[in-house]
Amino acid sequence: MSGVLIDILPDAAALAGSAAKTFLRLATVKPEALFTVALSGGSTPKALYAQLADEPYRSQVPWERIHFFWGDERHVPPDDEQSNFRMASEALLSKVPLPAENVHRIRGELNDANEAAEKYEHELKVFFGLSEGEFPVFDLVLLGIGEDGHTASLFPGTQALKETQRLCVANWVEKLATWRITLTLPVLNNAANVLFLVCGSSKEQVLKEVLSGSGNFPAQLVQPTHGRLCWIVDRAAAGKLEP
Numbered sequence: 001m002s003g004v005l006i007d008i009l010p011d012a013a014a015l016a017g018s019a020a021k022t023f024l025r026l027a028t029v030k031p032e033a034l035f036t037v038a039l040s041g042g043s044t045p046k047a048l049y050a051q052l053a054d055e056p057y058r059s060q061v062p063w064e065r066i067h068f069f070w071g072d073e074r075h076v077p078p079d080d081e082q083s084n085f086r087m088a089s090e091a092l093l094s095k096v097p098l099p100a101e102n103v104h105r106i107r108g109e110l111n112d113a114n115e116a117a118e119k120y121e122h123e124l125k126v127f128f129g130l131s132e133g134e135f136p137v138f139d140l141v142l143l144g145i146g147e148d149g150h151t152a153s154l155f156p157g158t159q160a161l162k163e164t165q166r167l168c169v170a171n172w173v174e175k176l177a178t179w180r181i182t183l184t185l186p187v188l189n190n191a192a193n194v195l196f197l198v199c200g201s202s203k204e205q206v207l208k209e210v211l212s213g214s215g216n217f218p219a220q221l222v223q224p225t226h227g228r229l230c231w232i233v234d235r236a237a238a239g240k241l242e243p
């Protein structure tokens with residue numbers, strides 16, 4: 001992938017440190033402006049969230065100007081152990097001086113995942129003041145990657161991959177036999193900065209195929225139209241990358 005920045009760190013802790021530094025830099029580029037970030041779920045970002053909740057970041061990050069969204073959410077209540085909101089809330093949001101109105105949760109608790117997606121989409125349109133057909137420009141979108149090459153809840157072979165108009169959709173994931181709610185590719189690709197965090201040897205093969213372009217994975221469809229794409233990975237995940 002040309003024009004893509006790849007930062008290889010020794011281990012997961014160093015990866016989290018590099019991501020925290022990047023987060024702070026991006027959040028303070030425009031001193032007075034709001035900063036909008038779409039968080040990723042799963043386990044990798046936990047270490048980043050923990051670092052941001054601690055010094056030296058806790059006292060430097062302008063929390064009052066930051067609005068937190070999610071790139072995707074499981075179809076579960078916010079207190080469920082599967083909830084991406086719960087993970088971020090426990091690791092970060094509950095530990096920093098963040099106004100409640102700065103947290104924009106996907107309502108995974110709603111019985112109808114489509115309704116959850118519609119409500120979230122409406123919240124995005126209102127917050128970003130979007131006109132019809134317009135996509136939000138997130139200052140930062142954090143993403144991870146699964147061994148199957150999914151990112152957010154855009155899994156291989158699922159309907160959401162084909163979405164070109166909606167901002168957020170409910171996506172049936174057959175392999176998990178569950179609904180997910182996810183931002184769509186047009187939104188991810190409209191971000192100012194997209195940051196993939198990838199760690200662990202289990203991601204070695206998929207990372208090699210995605211970055212070499214030899215694979216055919218959803219993560220490869222994340223190609224920001226005007227923003228910057230950066231991969232922060234640890235050495236264990238980078239084992240098969242060409243020097």
Ligand code: 6PG
Pocket residue numbers: 040041042043044045071072073074084143144145146150151152153
């Ligand atoms: C989710 C995430 C998902 C995640 C990858 C990697 O809801 O699970 O949004 O896209 O980033 O599955 O997860 P790990 O970081 O746990 O490997």
